[in-house]
Amino acid sequence: MAKLHFERPIIKKLNVGISNKFGSKTEFEPITEIDGVDIKELIVKYGSPLFIISEKTIRETYREAKQTFESRFPKVQFAWSYKTNYLDAVCKVFHQEGSWAEVVSRFEYEKALENGMPGNKIIFNGPDKTEDDLKIAIENESYIHIDHFDELYSIMNLSEHLKKKPKVAIRVNMDTGVYPMWDRFGFNYENGEAWEAINKILMNDKLELVGLHTHIGTFMLSANAYHIAASKLADLAYHIKKKYNHTIQYIDMGGGFASKNTLKGAYLSGLDTSPTFNDYAEAISSALLNSEIPPDSLPMLILETGRALIDDAGSLAGSVIAIKKLSDGRRSTIVDFGVNILFTSFWYEHKVTPAQGFTQYSETSSMYGPLCMNIDVIRETITLPPLKKGDNLVVSRIGAYNMTQWMQFITLRPKVVMIDLNGTTHIIRNNESLKDVKGLESVPEHLKKISK
Amino acid sequence: MEKKKITIAATGLNNIDNPGPGVPFIRGVRESKEFDSRIIGLAYENLEPGIYMHNLIDKSYQIPYPSSGSDVLLRRIEYINKIEKIDVLIPNFDAELYTFMKSSDKLKEMGISTFLPTLEQFEERHKSVLPEFGKKYDIKVPGSKTIFSEREIPDLVNEYKYPMLVKGKYYDAYVAYTPEQVRMYMNKISSKWGLPIIIQEFVVGTEVNVVALGDGNGITIGAVPMRKQYITDKGKAWAGITLDDTNLLEITNKIISKTKWRGGMELEMIKTNEDDYYLIEINPRLPAWVYLSVGAGQNLPEALVKLALGEKVEPMTKYKNGTLFIRYSYDLICDISEFEKLTLNGEL
Amino acid sequence: MKINKKIAVSESGFVFDSSTGDSFSVNPLGIEIIGMVRDNKTEDDIRKILSEKYEVSVPVLEKSLSDFIGSLRSAKIIED
Numbered sequence: 001m002a003k004l005h006f007e008r009p010i011i012k013k014l015n016v017g018i019s020n021k022f023g024s025k026t027e028f029e030p031i032t033e034i035d036g037v038d039i040k041e042l043i044v045k046y047g048s049p050l051f052i053i054s055e056k057t058i059r060e061t062y063r064e065a066k067q068t069f070e071s072r073f074p075k076v077q078f079a080w081s082y083k084t085n086y087l088d089a090v091c092k093v094f095h096q097e098g099s100w101a102e103v104v105s106r107f108e109y110e111k112a113l114e115n116g117m118p119g120n121k122i123i124f125n126g127p128d129k130t131e132d133d134l135k136i137a138i139e140n141e142s143y144i145h146i147d148h149f150d151e152l153y154s155i156m157n158l159s160e161h162l163k164k165k166p167k168v169a170i171r172v173n174m175d176t177g178v179y180p181m182w183d184r185f186g187f188n189y190e191n192g193e194a195w196e197a198i199n200k201i202l203m204n205d206k207l208e209l210v211g212l213h214t215h216i217g218t219f220m221l222s223a224n225a226y227h228i229a230a231s232k233l234a235d236l237a238y239h240i241k242k243k244y245n246h247t248i249q250y251i252d253m254g255g256g257f258a259s260k261n262t263l264k265g266a267y268l269s270g271l272d273t274s275p276t277f278n279d280y281a282e283a284i285s286s287a288l289l290n291s292e293i294p295p296d297s298l299p300m301l302i303l304e305t306g307r308a309l310i311d312d313a314g315s316l317a318g319s320v321i322a323i324k325k326l327s328d329g330r331r332s333t334i335v336d337f338g339v340n341i342l343f344t345s346f347w348y349e350h351k352v353t354p355a356q357g358f359t360q361y362s363e364t365s366s367m368y369g370p371l372c373m374n375i376d377v378i379r380e381t382i383t384l385p386p387l388k389k390g391d392n393l394v395v396s397r398i399g400a401y402n403m404t405q406w407m408q409f410i411t412l413r414p415k416v417v418m419i420d421l422n423g424t425t426h427i428i429r430n431n432e433s434l435k436d437v438k439g440l441e442s443v444p445e446h447l448k449k450i451s452k
Numbered sequence: 453m454e455k456k457k458i459t460i461a462a463t464g465l466n467n468i469d470n471p472g473p474g475v476p477f478i479r480g481v482r483e484s485k486e487f488d489s490r491i492i493g494l495a496y497e498n499l500e501p502g503i504y505m506h507n508l509i510d511k512s513y514q515i516p517y518p519s520s521g522s523d524v525l526l527r528r529i530e531y532i533n534k535i536e537k538i539d540v541l542i543p544n545f546d547a548e549l550y551t552f553m554k555s556s557d558k559l560k561e562m563g564i565s566t567f568l569p570t571l572e573q574f575e576e577r578h579k580s581v582l583p584e585f586g587k588k589y590d591i592k593v594p595g596s597k598t599i600f601s602e603r604e605i606p607d608l609v610n611e612y613k614y615p616m617l618v619k620g621k622y623y624d625a626y627v628a629y630t631p632e633q634v635r636m637y638m639n640k641i642s643s644k645w646g647l648p649i650i651i652q653e654f655v656v657g658t659e660v661n662v663v664a665l666g667d668g669n670g671i672t673i674g675a676v677p678m679r680k681q682y683i684t685d686k687g688k689a690w691a692g693i694t695l696d697d698t699n700l701l702e703i704t705n706k707i708i709s710k711t712k713w714r715g716g717m718e719l720e721m722i723k724t725n726e727d728d729y730y731l732i733e734i735n736p737r738l739p740a741w742v743y744l745s746v747g748a749g750q751n752l753p754e755a756l757v758k759l760a761l762g763e764k765v766e767p768m769t770k771y772k773n774g775t776l777f778i779r780y781s782y783d784l785i786c787d788i789s790e791f792e793k794l795t796l797n798g799e800l
Numbered sequence: 801m802k803i804n805k806k807i808a809v810s811e812s813g814f815v816f817d818s819s820t821g822d823s824f825s826v827n828p829l830g831i832e833i834i835g836m837v838r839d840n841k842t843e844d845d846i847r848k849i850l851s852e853k854y855e856v857s858v859p860v861l862e863k864s865l866s867d868f869i870g871s872l873r874s875a876k877i878i879e880d
Contacts, residue, residue, distance in 0.1 A: 006856035009830040009868040011815070011875065014498070014795055014823045179600060265646045267547065267622070269521035272554055325867070329874065361827040386827065388860050788823070792814040796825060 008323075008386040010363050031315075031353045031394040035419045039317050039355040042417065043392060047431065049318035049337040051403060051416040055093055057313035058399075059421075062097045065309060068277040072285035075300040079123050081255050082108040084306025084400045085314070089418050089428035091115050094309075102304045106133045113140075123252070123302070125171070125213070127151075127185065134158055138166045145169045145213045145252070147186055152197060159206045169211030169252060170197050174232050176225035182217050189232050198236065202244045209246065212236055215254025215304070219263065223275040226253060227283040234291030237299060252302035253284055259311035261348045261397050277308070307400040314399025316342060317355065320391045321370060331365035333387055337395070338369020338376040341413060343405040344398060345369075345378045352378070355392035358385035371410050403429075408437060455488035459536055460757060461564075463494045464544025465502025465512070469781070470686045473544040475502045476743035478509060480753030483746060487757065492536050498795050504786045511536070514798040518548040522555045530562060538564045540760045542753075544737055547622045547645075549574060567668075567715050567760035569736045577711075577734040579619055579650045586731065589710045591703065593731045594722075595653040602638065605631050608651055617652040620645040625687070627654065652732075657724035660695065662704045663738060663745050665752050666713030667759060674750040674768040675704045678741065681776070689741055689779065694748045696773040703729055716742070716756055741777060748775040801869070803838050804879050815877065824875065829854075833868060837878060843869060 032039055035054050042050060062078070069076040079102035080094035086108060091101070092115055101112035104126035112122050119140025127147040129137070134155055137144050139162065146152050146168055155166050171186030172194040187194040201209045212233045216225055230253060237248040257280055262270040288301065318337040326332055339345050352367065364383045369376035378395075387393075406413055412432040417425050460481055464474030478491050493502050493512035503512040513532050516524045532538070541564050543552045552559075553574060556566050568574075576585055579596070586593035595612060599605070608616065608631070618634055619625040620641040628634040638649045664675035677700045681691040704719060716738035722730045738752060745752045748771040758765050794800040803809075806819040813831050815824040826834065829850075836846045843865065851861055872878040 003855040004853055006850075006854040006861070006864075007827060007829055008860075008864045009827060009833050011824050011826045011830055011868065011871050011877075013875070014825055179598075265642065267519055267646045268550060269519060271521045271523065272551055323863075323867070325870075359827065361825075388864060390860070788816055791823070792810060792812070792816070795823075796812045796814055 005357075006388075007359055007361070008388050010361060010386045012363055029353075030355060030357050031396070032355055032357075034315055034394075036423045037419050037425060039394060040392060042425065043317055043319070045425075046415045046417055046427070048392070049316055049341065049414050051341075051398075051414065051429075052315045052317060053087075053090060053399060053416065053418045053428070054313045054315075055418055055420050058090070058093050058310065059097060061309050061312055062094065062099070065277045065303075065305070066097075069281045069285070069301065069303065072281050073288065073301050074298060077250070077300055077302050078309075079121075079252075079302055079304050080309075081304050081306030082111065083404055084255075085310050085403050086111055087403055087416060087428055088115055089426070090310065090403075100302075106130070106136075109133065109137070109142075120167075123304070125215075125304075131158065134166075135162065138162055138164055141167060143167050143169060143210060145171050145211075146197070147171055149187075149197065152200060156204075156206050166207045167210045168201065168207045169209070169213045169250070170194060170201070171213045171215065172233060172236070174214065174216070174229060176216050176228040178217055178220065178222055178225045182215070185215065186213070189236070194236065195239070198240060202240065202246060209240070209248070211250040211252055211299070211302070212248055213252040213254060213302075216256055218256050219258045219307070220256045221258055221273060221275065223279040223283040225283075226280055227287045229253065230284045230287035231291060234288050234293055238292040241293070241297070247297050248299050250300040250302050251288065252304065255303070255305040255307065257305045257308035259307045259397060259400060261311060261344070261350070264347055264349055266349075310399035311397045312399065314397070314402065316395040316398050316402070318393050318395070320387050320389055320393065322389055323365075323387060326366070331363060333365045333367045333382075333384070334370065335367060335378065335393060336370050337378070338371040338373075339378070340369070340371060340376075340409045340411065341402065341406045342369070342378060342395065342398060343402055343407075344400070348397075350379065350398070351396045352382060352384070353394050353396065354385060354387065355394050361385060373410070408432060412437065455484075456486060457488050457490075458539040458757070458761070459490045459492060460487075461492040461494055461532070461536070461538045461541045462544060463496070463515070463542075463548060465493050465495050465500040465509070466497070467501045467505075469684060470688050471740040471779075472500075473738050473740045473742055474500075475505065475508065476740060477542060477544060477738055477753045477756075478502070479743050480746045480751050481757060482508060484751065484754040484757075486754065489757075490536075492532065492538060494532075494541075495794075498791065501784060503794060503800055504784050504790060512794070512800050514794065518545075518551040522551045525551055526555055526558055529559070529564070533562050533564060538562075540565050540567075540757050542566070542756065542760070543568070546735065546737065549736055565760040565762070567756055569713065569715050569717075573711055573713060574736055577736060578621070579652075579733060580621065580648060582652075582731070582733070585734075589707060591707060591731050592728060594655045597651045598648045599638075599651055600648050602635055605634050605638070608634065612651070612653045615654045617650075617654055619650040619652060621648065621650070655722045655724065655730045655732075657722040657728075657730070659732075660697065660700060660721050660723050660729075661692075661739070661741075662700055662719040662721070663742050663752060664704050664708060664713075664717050664719065665738075665755055665759070666708040666711075666715065666717065667765065668712060668714035670709040670712045671767055672705050672708045673755050673759070673765050674745065674752050675701055675708075676745040676748055676750055676752075676771050677701060677704075678744060689777075691776060691778045692741055692744060693777075694744065694771060694773055694775045699727070699729060703731075707731075707734070715759075716752065744775060744777040745771070747777065748772045801837050801843070802840075802879050803834065804877055807877050809834055817876070820876070822875070824877075830868065833865070834872070834877070837869075837872075 079100040082103045100121040101117045102123045103109045119142045122142040124137045125145045173183045173186045174189035187197045258274040260270045321334040324332045367379040415431045416429040418428045462474045464472030466472040467475040491509045493509040494515045580598040615629045618637040624641045626637040662677045665673040677695040678692045680689040718735040718739035720733040750768045808816045813826045
């Protein structure tokens with residue numbers, strides 16, 4: 001006779017008032033596959049933990065966003081935010097879909113060039129661009145988004161020795177009714193600094209002012225803030241036209257769209273509260289269309305949204321290492337993925353789902369990563385079915401920032417695979433080896449031997 | 453007249469020392485001369501007293517907390533609806549309204565009617581944007597400021613005098629006399645309801661309240677003003693009395709007609725010694741003392757159900773002044789097997 | 801191992817301690833194990849029975865069982 005499925009025996013005290021969801025039933029279904037590919041088979045083949053990226057989800061999400069904006073505004077261009085996820089395979093999917101590149105360092109800039117982006121489809125943002133970076137960007141006809149006056153003067157200076165006229169935009173920060181205000185990047189709108197920078201550029205003929213850029217914050221839960229920001233940039237564009245008879249080619253609204261993750265401390269689920277592409281598109285396009293810019297000279301709208309385009313496409317599969325009881329009787333579940341590779345655990349209540357079937361019973365525990373460090377907490381509390389060593393889990397919506405902000409700390413980073421549109425799996429970044437890490441090190445001669 | 457048979461589901465069965473409006477709402481519906489209703493209780497926690505009041509509630513089901521997301525909630529309601537065929541669902545908690553409003557189309561597809569404020573009405577009456585609300589609709593409101601971090605506390609004194617009110621996004625309000633107390637209440641509130649925290653200017657006067665119902669087209673279907681006679685240590689009314697205050701009714705009508713308010717509401721106002729009225733808060737649902745309106749001659753729960761069913765409701769303008777409510781507690785007796793059934797099966 | 805006399809266990813997995821007023825919920829395998837303890841089986845007996853009946857490795861079974869019995873002890877459902 002076949003043996004029965006084993007579910008760890010559990011007992012749970014029924015606390016008055018805080019009974020679990022409904023009766024004892026857990027509230028979701030297991031995730032056993034992604035795009036038809038079995039999670040357990042992936043783990044057997046590629047190891048645990050494992051980052052899994054769905055090409056299908058990237059393309060679908062991108063197309064949804066693009067269509068949503070294009071149905072409201074005549075000229076729309078997306079620029080893939082490299083810092084959100086700069087694995088080449090991921091960038092290439094976005095570039096195939098028609099996205100430009102948005103980079104904030106020389107490293108990212110060169111990655112974009114190597115990914116086949118022509119210079120005039122790269123937007124170079126950020127406060128740190130060296131003279132050499134600027135020179136290369138000018139020669140490649142990339143769009144340089146100026147962050148501060150020091151940079152503005154450097155570019156003016158450089159332009160005297162270069163044949164090409166730099167194409168620039170200025171980054172503008174402003175009060176959009178969302179606080180704390182992001183005022184450390186760019187020139188301020190309210191105190192007139194942005195207008196001053198514009199005047200400096202347009203009063204002499206050294207630089208070509210092609211665009212206006214803003215990036216009002218991150219994980220913005222208010223679509224209306226974009227409405228305010230777009231109105232302010234449109235106002236600047238209108239005044240530039242009026243004073244200099246100069247037409248701004250594009251308005252770049254930056255990124256910051258929230259994904260469907262739930263922020264720590266939020267009461268309601270991100271699935272319900274995060275604005276949709278529709279909400280953001282409506283806020284931005286209505287501001288631009290209702291501005292004083294005449295319809296025949298409407299600028300192109302550039303969007304640098306990263307998180308909202310890639311978060312859903314990434315999942316992290318992992319395994320349970322141990323189930324422990326803490327000193328006060330609370331449970332803890334130790335898993336093989338920690339904050340070293342799941343950096344976003346610091347601000348999200350990540351959705352963690354078992355990768356195998358389960359019954360209606362559940363228990364509450366803390367979820368800790370494998371690092372021998374107290375900060376390695378994936379979830380302070382999470383209610384899951386009774387898990388046992390070796391069970392697999394899937395963390396959903398982790399495509400943004402984790403594969404760029406991860407750390408080679410204590411242990412080596414795992415593989416990243418991409419499931420293509422046919423359901424074939426490709427390794428797009430191999431796991432690190434001791435050799436990879438040690439390869440960069442060297443030991444002085446006198447330390448080579450440890451015994452005399 | 454033959455009474456119409458309908459099935460009504462309601463939440464907020466926590467008739468405890470800080471009561472939810474579910475049980476008083478159901479009492480109102482039970483007294484309807486037009487409906488013969490089957491009442492389905494929807495409970496979040498297993499000791500909500502309403503669950504065990506079998507004379508008022510025919511059957512209760514546990515439902516997932518709003519924080520688990522609307523998908524999970526809808527799946528549960530779908531299950532309940534298969535058994536019960538719900539005609540009208542009336543949510544009674546602030547924290548769940550957003551989720552129910554977002555789901556109202558899907559509920560409608562299941563054949564369940566609601567009568568809730570629009571998302572816009574709900575958002576613009578938030579405590580954190582009360583100053584904008586006051587400006588837009590020309591209603592006096594106390595100054596208030598939304599804060600996200602403890603670092604903002606020291607500067608508060610530049611804006612308002614102490615004491616000031618420290619409020620949560622959904623619930624809880626405390627009077628703080630020092631920056632230290634602001635910090636303490638901020639932590640207390642944010643650990644439960646998250647950020648931001650609202651700091652409000654403390655207006656001196658008498659608190660007066662109105663329970664009202666808007667038809668969504670600017671008409672006030674009913675409104676009853678009340679002053680709390682005695683307040684529990686949780687700041688809730690222990691006793692209250694209906695008032696003959698035409699100013700208050702005028703302000704209520706103004707708010708409902710300008711916002712085209714849809715559904716039940718409770719206005720919390722401060723009447724100063726100079727007879728100025730300051731709007732403190734709009735709760736976007738009927739309050740726990742709604743049964744006073746029934747007692748004073750306006751069955752607002754019944755009217756709300758009729759609006760949800762799409763029936764025409766004539767505005768009610770009369771009520772009996774000087775009607776009192778005195779809240780009391782009452783010990784229900786039940787066997788542990790009832791608790792067992794509810795806890796393990798999620799229904800009773 | 802003995803089950804506390806004041807403990808009532810229902811088939812649905814509801815455990816009620818009439819001496820303290822505490823109540824607990826237990827999953828099916830938990831009920832099965834409590835039943836075996838009631839029938840005076842030792843931890844060894846229980847382990848043997850379960851390992852024949854369920855698809856589970858020895859270390860996981862041993863750990864899960866001793867963990868569960870530990871929980872029953874700390875909840876005073878099992879007395880020694």
